[in-house]
Amino acid sequence: MTTMKASDARVMTLDQIDDEVLKLKKEQFNLRFQRATGQLENTARVRVIRRDIARLKTIASQKRAGETPVVKAEAQKSAKPVAKSRRLKASRPSPAREPARAIANKPNKTKKK
Template structure:
């Protein structure tokens, strides 16, 4: 997920995508624990995507307050 794509979304869409990313992260954790994980790099990608979404959500809320 690119930052430009994330910035184009509204706050509600970002909240929805954050929830889906957290669910995916949860599922990946279980896959790793049970040894069923195929793409180990996906864990890092999801973690970084979550950070990107949270950062842009914070920026949007700060801009809204200012």
């Protein structure tokens, strides 16, 4: 079970990428049939194929658009660190995501006449 590395796909031409995507889609089709008939032994292969197809399609669209891909190491160097207070604020749940029972137990703030 080998996955296609992004660096390997980046050196391929667009025609080669399209051929590889077609080959992977055929394999995905066969795996779906094997799963439906109960003959699929390696269930993790379905996930690997799906991700390889997505990886190849992403690289192909980047090449068609003429973009230069950002390497992870370069992206991490240029990224600004996030302030601690912003990280804490983002980790707290918003009031809209409170469970229903917590909302039901809150007192009603409407005025009674």
